[in-house]
Amino acid sequence: AAGVIQSPRHLIKEKRETATLKCYPIPRHDTVYWYQQGPGQDPQFLISFYEKMQSDKGSIPDRFSAQQFSDYHSELNMSSLELGDSALYFCASSPTVGLALSRETQYFGPGTRLLVL
Amino acid sequence: AQSVTQLGSHVSVSEGALVLLRCNYSSSVPPYLFWYVQYPNQGLQLLLKYTSAATLVKGINGFEAEFKKSETSFHLTKPSAHMSDAAEYFCAVTVGGGNKLTFGTGTQLKVEL
Numbered sequence: 001a002a003g004v005i006q007s008p009r010h011l012i013k014e015k016r017e018t019a020t021l022k023c024y025p026i027p028r029h030d031t032v033y034w035y036q037q038g039p040g041q042d043p044q045f046l047i048s049f050y051e052k053m054q055s056d057k058g059s060i061p062d063r064f065s066a067q068q069f070s071d072y073h074s075e076l077n078m079s080s081l082e083l084g085d086s087a088l089y090f091c092a093s094s095p096t097v098g099l100a101l102s103r104e105t106q107y108f109g110p111g112t113r114l115l116v117l
Numbered sequence: 118a119q120s121v122t123q124l125g126s127h128v129s130v131s132e133g134a135l136v137l138l139r140c141n142y143s144s145s146v147p148p149y150l151f152w153y154v155q156y157p158n159q160g161l162q163l164l165l166k167y168t169s170a171a172t173l174v175k176g177i178n179g180f181e182a183e184f185k186k187s188e189t190s191f192h193l194t195k196p197s198a199h200m201s202d203a204a205e206y207f208c209a210v211t212v213g214g215g216n217k218l219t220f221g222t223g224t225q226l227k228v229e230l
Contacts, residue, residue, distance in 0.1 A: 033216070041222075042207060042220040043218070043220050050216075056217050090161065092218075104216075105151075105163050105166060107163070108160040108161040108162070109160055110159060111159075111160050
């Protein structure tokens, strides 16, 4: 079965550089979520999109922005990178059945490991 | 705000022994609860979820969890541990109307021969 695709899988950047992470949800999934998992930490919710509109926002720094495109893929743009941004970034997707978003399973991609030097 | 607490950041069991990973939730409204497993350098895989139907939920790989409202718990169990169960396990919660997962701090399960 098709899974969530994330690219790149690994990324090395210097401080103050920018990075773009891409996420391709499972076909027919219209909701995309982004999470950040620091070393030894639990995943923290950043932001989510439903039908190309932002649906919820978590602890996402102002230096980060994200969007969902007409084909439902999403991109997380990160600027002025800091050492503390080094983490595993997960994208997840879910279908929408009615309005019960919160009970739907979120299917996670393999993650993008970002290292900021 | 809703949250989950996982007791024990590290749990070690012998192969064939019972696995019990603890999760307690805090929510002022009925929660939806999830258990995810993360193998090294991999993404998160759903084991099972509770969405207010049956309180005993069966998942993949022989895992199950029971929702106990009186104890605000959703502990994960497996009757007989296998070496392949060694991984990190996360309990997570969403609350009706919201769709973001709030994770516990995780429990690293070690299975010994």
